[in-house]
Amino acid sequence: MAHYFESPARGLAAGERAQEVPLRIGGRDVRLATAPGVFSGSRVDPGTTVLLDTVDFSDRHGDLLDIGCGYGPLSLTMASFAPDATVWAVDVNDRALELCRANAQRLGLNNVRVCRPEDVPAEIRFRFVCSNPAIRIGKPKLHAMLSHWLGRLEPDGEAYLVVQRNLGSDSLHRWLVEQGWPTTRVTSVRGYRVLQCLPRHP
Numbered sequence: 001m002a003h004y005f006e007s008p009a010r011g012l013a014a015g016e017r018a019q020e021v022p023l024r025i026g027g028r029d030v031r032l033a034t035a036p037g038v039f040s041g042s043r044v045d046p047g048t049t050v051l052l053d054t055v056d057f058s059d060r061h062g063d064l065l066d067i068g069c070g071y072g073p074l075s076l077t078m079a080s081f082a083p084d085a086t087v088w089a090v091d092v093n094d095r096a097l098e099l100c101r102a103n104a105q106r107l108g109l110n111n112v113r114v115c116r117p118e119d120v121p122a123e124i125r126f127r128f129v130c131s132n133p134a135i136r137i138g139k140p141k142l143h144a145m146l147s148h149w150l151g152r153l154e155p156d157g158e159a160y161l162v163v164q165r166n167l168g169s170d171s172l173h174r175w176l177v178e179q180g181w182p183t184t185r186v187t188s189v190r191g192y193r194v195l196q197c198l199p200r201h202p
């Protein structure tokens, strides 16, 4: 398979092996199922780890979103910290969706809706978005994806994105500001920038 965002077959092919990666969620050590053909399947991605260590996940309510959930490290952390919220975990990689769904079930997290982007009901608006977005899909698709979801932030919502400096975090930051989303660099750790985006002013 050429890219992690190209969906492999759901079931494992001959020679492909399922794996598990450790993750600490709010003081609880868990293991998440992963597999070949999904993003960072052999360890939690360092950028995702920076985001997990930076953002305050507590006291979140309403509808929350992870754009490009993969096998679920961000979605499941959000769901675990916010049992009263609904976490929408979206991805275009069907194997990632299957893993994320299985991991949510295994952790007993019933507040995660794992689905393809087009299956999120159009009327849903988000209070909190957390994403390690798929930069490698290229700027036009990345911009379209972010415009779509950031445009669905609640007026009091906020989004956190982690982007590697070498993959264009600073130009993405500039683009977000140009598009009207007030954006702040919250931290920069080991070459990963965490950007906070607020809704556009009406």
Ligand SMILES: C[S@@+](CC[C@H](N)C(=O)[O-])C[C@H]1O[C@@H](n2cnc3c(N)ncnc32)[C@H](O)[C@@H]1O
Binding pocket: 004, 005, 006, 039, 040, 045, 048, 067, 068, 069, 070, 071, 072, 073, 074, 090, 091, 092, 093, 096, 117, 131, 132, 133, 134, 135, 137, 145
């Ligand atoms: C950088 S990975 C992050 C995965 C996971 N959140 C993590 O932290 O390990 C980006 C994810 O976005 C997914 N993706 C690519 N294009 C997408 C799109 N248009 N909409 C939603 N997800 C997409 C990829 O399949 C991939 O799983």
